[in-house]
Amino acid sequence: MLTLTFTPFPVLITERLTLRQLSVNDDKEIFALRSDQQVNKYIDRAPSNTIEDARKFIHKIEEVVRENKGIYWAITLTNHDNLVGTICLFNFLAENDQAEIGYELLPTFQGQGIMQEAILKVIGFGLQVIGLKTIEAYTHIENVKSTKLLEKNNFKKQENIDSNSDSPYVLFKLNHLMLTNNPTFENQQ
Structure with missing residues (x-):
């Protein structure tokens, strides 16, 4: 059975990162x-056109977390509060002990192992604290970096989403x- 209670908000700490609750102060990031065109290249969503769009998104996420429908972390470097990316678990299917993971990182911070560190921590939290049995991720077929990240973390590609x-x-x-018995994921909560 899944434990979907995100109050108080679970702040996750790694060697270099703090995964904290998103706030309206993150609107610029x-x-x-x-x-960002590079970030949005493989994501099917309308880009934010104004800072107000970003604020509306933040308020929407606050509601999702408050209602325990998803958990959305701001990724920050330890000792710095500025958001460099986000990572989330959402689309929970309690009857299957399943959720979907999503993530994004500002281009300046890509290629530094930040998302690898964050995804390990969130996978550990999902499995050990929430009680997930399966975590899904959808990525664009041309998004090589995301595919490599998922494969490095033992995600297995499924044959077809929908053959039609x-x-x-x-x-x-x-x-x-x-x-x-995979030591990489031990004690990731």
């Missing part, structure tokens, strides 16, 4: 993320059984 679809997205799944 959220705007930068959601309006021309969708450019690929489904990856991580099942908790794949991680049994």
Whole structure:
């Protein structure tokens, strides 16, 4: 059974990162993320056109977290409060002990192992604290960096999302059984 209670908000700490609750003070960084062409290249969403768009998004996320429908972390470097990216668990299916993971990182901070560190912590939290058995991720077929990140973290590519679809997205799944006795994921909560 899933534990979907995100109050108080679970702040996650790694060697270099703090994964904290998103706040309205993150509006400039959220705007930068959601309006950046490189970040949005493989994401099917309308980009933020104004800082007000970013604020509306933040308020929407605050409601999702308050209602325990998803958890959305701001990724910050330790001892710095500025958001450099985000990572979330959402689309919970309690009957299957399953959720979807999503993430994005400002281009300036890509290629530094930040998302690897964040995804390990969030996977550990999802499996050990929430009680997930499966975590899914959808990524664009041309998003090589995301595909490599998922594969490095034991996500397995599924054959087809929908064989009748021309969708450019690929489904990856991580099942908790794949991680049994895997030291990489021990004590990630």
